[in-house]
Amino acid sequence: MLTIGQIIKKLRKSLGMTQAQLADELGTLQKVISDYESGRAKPPRDRLPLLAKALSISIDELLGTKDFTENRPKTPNKNKRSVRLLDAFEKLKPDEQRLVLRQTLALAGEKDEE
Numbered sequence: 001m002l003t004i005g006q007i008i009k010k011l012r013k014s015l016g017m018t019q020a021q022l023a024d025e026l027g028t029l030q031k032v033i034s035d036y037e038s039g040r041a042k043p044p045r046d047r048l049p050l051l052a053k054a055l056s057i058s059i060d061e062l063l064g065t066k067d068f069t070e071n072r073p074k075t076p077n078k079n080k081r082s083v084r085l086l087d088a089f090e091k092l093k094p095d096e097q098r099l100v101l102r103q104t105l106a107l108a109g110e111k112d113e114e
Contacts, residue, residue: 001064009037011055025054
């Protein structure tokens with residue numbers, strides 16, 4: 001059975017997150033995440049829901065009381081900037097969204113498929 005630290009590390013890596021990114025998501029320091037993963041510290045009870053959400057897992061799975069699927073679909077890391085950008089994009093009218101998407105794709109050097 002995996003420890004909570006091993007579960008955190010495995011899931012964080014599967015999501016393509018660094019310790020610093022996870023720490024930022026939780027509003028803490030990278031060293032705290034390192035301590036969790038190494039077993040030097042355990043996450044406090046009040047941090048478990050935030051940690052589970054950041055890792056796209058249930059609290060039961062995080063605690064190891066329920067098995068998690070190691071082959072679960074990978075979701076892209078959603079840092080605060082990405083979430084903010086997506087929220088702003090969704091507030092735009094459809095024609096404005098198309099314009100922003102075209103411009104973004106052009107800046108990224110990708111072809112617009114529309």
